[in-house]
Amino acid sequence: MNETPTxxxxxxxNERARTPLLVIFHGxxxxxxxxxxxxxxxxxxxxxxxxxxPLAAGPGYAWFPLRNDLSYSVSAVTESAAAVELWLDAVREQHTSVSLLGFSQGMCMATSLLRHRPADYAAVVGLSGFVVDAEGDPFFDDAAVAARKPEIFWGRDQADPVIPESAIEATNTWMHGxxxxxxxxxxGMYHGINAQEIAHVGEFLQYKVLNPS
Known part of the structure; x- marks a missing residue:
């Protein structure tokens, strides 16, 4: 994804200057x-x-290739995240803050961007997804994340049939640390988003980004 994304x-x-930016990453x-x-x-x-x-996948697109067991290449994740970061760096200056929201694979992207430069983001919302296993890749500055303790909202259904239990357990451990x-x-949401969750996301963004105590 070297060119500007869609x-x-x-x-x-002409109406974006001095507004907080929320970037959404689809699944x-x-x-x-x-x-x-x-x-x-x-x-x-x-x-x-x-x-x-950037990548064609099924009826739409993917941030990085997934194998049938939902395994992936960490280098593919970081390459995609770095490309998004280039675009973000070109637009962030006109905004008062940048927050990220990702669903499913999009949560991998949102949290990977946060883990690269945690000081750049006001908050992250992760829905029905997981954080990737960094496997020691230097792109992920988890020590800086732990020192900063960023605001993260993580919503999911325990009956989600898509995300492997091992990924949920690893994500839970990472989040708490x-x-x-x-x-x-x-x-009853399974691998989806419901109205109650979006209402909670709105409240989270209101209190953590717009009106932080």
Missing amino acids: VLWSRPE YGADEADLFSLAAQLPPDFTIASVRA HAKLTKVLYS
Whole structure:
């Protein structure tokens, strides 16, 4: 993803200056339109940018290739995250802060960006996903993350049929060691997003980014 990614914006360019930015990362096989409808349910103060992943996958796109068992190459994750970071660096200066929201594979992207440069982000929202195993890759500065303890919202359903239990356990361990964690479980949502969760995400963004104590 060396060229500028395809992005859906909630505001025209001339109305974005001095607004907080929320960047949305869709899941595997989806596209930038998939989660864009959430914009209307989140605090209107934010400018929302929903980004299309670079790789064709199924009916949509993927941030990095996934094998049938949902395993992946860490180098593919970091390459994709670094490309998004280049785009972000070109737009972040006009915004008062940058927060990230990722669903499923998009949560891998949001948390990987945070783990590279934790000081760059006001908060991260992860929905029905996981954090990748860094495998010692220097892209992930987890010591800096642990020192900073960033605000992270993690929502999921314990009956999610998609994310492996091993990935959930590893994510839980990582979150408790590195973040100020707001963790909420939802029943009957499976591998999805429901209205209650989005209401909670809106409250989290309101209190952690717009009106931090």
